[in-house]
Each structure stands twice: as C-alpha cells, then as structure tokens.
Amino acid sequence: MKQYDLIVIGGGAGGLTAAAGGANFGAKVALIDKGSLGGDCLWTGCVPTKSLIQSAKILHTAKKANIFDLEVHGYPNFKVAKERLNQSIATIQKHDDDQRFIDMGIDVYHGGASFKNANEIRIDGQTTIRGKRIVIATGSRPMIPPIEGIKETGFLTNETALQLEKQPKSLIVVGGGPIGLEFAQSFSRFGTKVTVVEMGTSILGKEDSELVPYVIGSLKKDGVEFITGAKVLKAENMDSGKQVIIEQNNQQKTLLFEEILLASGRVPNTDKLELENAGIRSNRGFITVNQKLQTNVPHIYAIGDVNGYYPFTHKAGYEGKLVVSNAVFGLKRNANYSNLPWVTYTDPELFHLGLTEEEATNKGKEIKVYKTPLDDVDRFVSDHETNGLIKIITDKKGMILGAHAVGPGAGDFMQEVVFAKQYGHKIGSISNVIHAYPTHVGGVQRTADLYWREKLVSSSITNILKKYVKWFR
Incomplete structure (x- = not known):
C-alpha cells in the first residue's frame, strides 16, 4: 500500500491548489479525481458560462448599432457560442493537465474515492492508499428540487x-x-x-x-x-x-x-465518500469544519463547496492555500471570509464585499454610507453606460465595513476596495491614491472623495482654515 504525506480528494480549484502547494514544499502527495482535473469551474461553471455571457453580450451590443443607422438581421447561431466556450475550456484546461501535476511529483489517480478508515482511501473500491493528512475537496452539484414529475x-x-x-x-x-x-x-x-x-x-x-x-x-x-x-x-x-x-x-x-x-441551489458531493467509515461529521451532506478547516477528525480537512461556506471558486482557492499551511506545516491559521468578494455576472455586473447596509444597520453599528451613481462618473458618461451605483459602507471612523456596486465591469473596478478593506485602510486612503483619468475606477475615487468632503464640512477646524486662507491671500 502506497503511503503519502497528503492525499487530496478532488481536482477542482481548492484541491489543485492544495496538492500543488504540498508538493512544492516537499510533501509526498496523491491527488484523486473521478473525472478530468479542473473541477466544475472549468468544465461546467465559471469558464464556459462567462464565455456564453460574453457571446450574448456581443449580440446585445450589435443590436445597438441602429443608433448609427446600421441594422442587424438574421438569427444568431448558438453553435458558434458553444464552439467559443469549448475553445475557452480547451485553452485553460492546459493549466490543469495531469502531466503538469505529475511533473511536480504528484501521483494522480482517476476514480471514485471513499474512506476505508480515517487514514486509508479506496479508489473505485479497488486500489487503497494511505495518507498522514487528507484534504476533501470534492465540490458540489446542482440540487434537484422536489417538484412532482x-x-x-x-x-x-x-x-x-x-x-x-x-x-x-x-x-x-x-x-x-x-x-x-x-x-x-x-x-x-x-x-x-x-x-x-x-x-x-x-x-x-x-x-x-x-x-x-x-x-x-x-x-x-x-x-x-x-x-x-x-x-x-x-x-x-x-x-x-x-x-x-x-x-x-x-x-x-x-x-x-x-x-x-433548475438553478435553485447546490448539494455537496459527499454521498459516495463513506464519511462514516472515518467518523467524519456532516450536516445535510456538508462536512463540518472548524476555523482551521479541520473536520472533527483533526488530520482530515474539508475545503471548497463541501464545507458549506460560500460556493465560490476563489474561496476554494483561498482555502487550498490555507490548508497547505495547516496540513503540511502544522500551523493553526484560521479562515477569514470577512474580505471575500463575489460577483454576479449579469449585465450590469453586481459586486458584493462585506456587510450590506441592511446587515450593518441590523448589527446596531453606527455607519456612514457613501454613494456615487454612475452618471456622475465621467468615463461611464462618455461610454453612455450610466446604469449603476457605487456604494461603500464604513464605521464612524471611516473603516470599510462593506462595498457594493452595480455597473459594467463592477467586478473589476471594485477590486481596489477589497485591498483597502483587507489591509485596514480607511476609505479616505482610496481618495488619496492618484487614479488615471478617465477610468471606471474613478467612480471609486469619487465615492471616497465624499468622505473628505464630509469631514471638511463637519470639522470644527474648517472655520479656522477659512480665516487662515483669507489672511494668507
């Protein structure tokens, strides 16, 4: 029976990050996946759906050509959109190819994994391997609601x-x-x-x-x-x-x-893992973990969709990095999701970070809310894309509690706020950064400018400064 320092079950974003990280730091790693590496994000989620969204946006934009006295006729060929998304998958899949991980020294197994006991994993009920540490990263699948027929x-x-x-x-x-x-x-x-x-x-x-x-x-x-x-x-x-x-x-x-x-939720892929053989606790199929991402069996960890915290690829990748620290190096770092952003990729995009205004108010916090409609941002005006809003919520000292935006490319132009929040910068710090003009992110700067404007208007020192300026002139 082969022995490993780390066994990773699941070849999605979290599992691949954990496996590569472990191997790079000298651990002997086994990676098990029932299909092709890359996970749902590559094959049926983030990558192909964003390609489809972009294809649909091209059609939508083309129809706007009538403002220039141009007309678009005919029916779109959906097969072309499918070919485009398949091309996207094929290009990105090269980064998740088996050989890349084999070259790192990782043993890659393809098949269904299940627990024989707390240290031994069966693959397709035949091959058995043993691991000192085990990471479960098997993802999720669409939930089928109980609709008659x-x-x-x-x-x-x-x-x-x-x-x-x-x-x-x-x-x-x-x-x-x-x-x-x-x-x-x-x-x-x-x-x-x-x-x-x-x-x-x-x-x-x-x-x-x-x-x-x-x-x-x-x-x-x-x-x-x-x-x-x-x-x-x-x-x-x-x-x-x-x-x-x-x-x-x-x-x-x-x-x-x-x-x-059917798009009414997700269920974890844990039903075939035979968790009971390892004594692993779960709730409705989601594996229960502590802040260190450990299950109730300390040497077994669960990351990504299977632990029930936020079903996002970037969250799984974050947890994959964290679990390398804890499982490979024996550190005790806690997961922190307070700075986790997410985006709904409609047109316009909807960006979310931290508390909403309702959540902050319900927590009894004394808050300030700074808002900028996109029709106040020069770049959006010049683009004729002014349907949207930027909104940043802070405490009374200007520390960022939440940030939300709706508009074209909101998932990109709001990333600056994620950095500011994560590293403890007040909203005023964003205002002090020089932003190129005219850009979409200028809307974030304009929102942050409101903080200083309010400070100057309400500050008791303002009248003194005005008198000084009058004297100085």
Missing part, C-alpha cells in the same frame, strides 16, 4: 444547458440566484423567451436591496419576465412542450415552455 419531464442544469446545440424557444428558470440570472439573460439575448420563478419576494436575496433593482431593470429590458413569491409544484410533458404548474399567492397557474432550467 420533474425527472420524468426532463430538465436542464448549468451543466447540461451548456451542452445544447441550439437555444430553446422558451425557457423557465427555477431560481433567482446568480446562476439562474446569468443563464436567463444570456438565453434571452440569444432570442429565447425566458421566465424566472423565485420563491423569495425578490431575486438575489443576499445582495444590497438598493442595487438589485438595477439588475432587474436590465434583465427586463432584455425580455426576461419574473414571477416572485412563487413555487413550482409540478411538471409534465405535453405534445406542445413542458407544462409547469406554479403556485403564487395561494393561486395556481399553468405555463408551457420548451425547456426547464
């Missing part, structure tokens, strides 16, 4: 929707979160009639409520319809399509669509 009727998920050869004529999206909305807007821009059904009273329930209407308005302009406060009860096949029964305000309505896309 849904399996018999057939449905799409974020995985299978990317395999379509042509866009459906009509589509119901079950779930108003980031995944559902990104697909809804993309398909709508390709010409699909899209309806989003959300159980909550609004979409994007975790986002700052002041910014969400910008996204809703944009999607509605693209033709997306919303049914909120509603639940899908039943689905069945009809000669003319897939019939869906929806309940809203205690009333039922029947709708007909060509396809159903």
